[in-house]
Amino acid sequence: MPDLHRRGIRGISPGQRLSARQARTAPLVAAFGEWLQTQRRKISAKSRLGEKLTYIHNQWDGLQTFLTDGRVEIDSNRVENLIHPIALNRKNALFAGHDEGGIAWGRIASLIETCKINSIEPFAYLKATLAAIASGHPQSRIDDLLPWNFRSSS
Helix, strand or coil: CHHHHHHHHCCCCHHHHHHHHHHHHHHHHHHHHHHHHHHHHHCCCCCHHHHHHHHHHHCHHHHHHHHCCCCCCCCCHHHHHHHHHHHHHHHHHCCCCCHHHHHHHHHHHHHHHHHHHCCCCHHHHHHHHHHHHHCCCCHHHHHHHCHHHCCCCC
């Protein structure tokens, strides 16, 4: 299935992606589902392979989500790549010298990575946000300062 996505499904609109998946991928998934059921009838559920087949069976509905919603990616590679720096920063925060320092570090790192996810330059965001807070931005509207609401003045 990954080969199907290399051949043009990634990067197109959700509607087009859904149509392509229904035409090309859904029959493959259906055939795999039939194979899975056949194997589950043949193999003891208590064997290691049987346990793995049962696991796949139990995840089947979630596995098929990408066939009914064109917005859903077939894999989580993008998300995993996005959260890797956050996990690394979390580990680094353990060495911040103090619990409060680690918490502050984690918050800043989270804001920086959220900026990156939203294609915002982190330094510009932090500079503008800290300036807004210093200038008396109302606490009741703090959500306006979250990275996905940031509008660069440049």
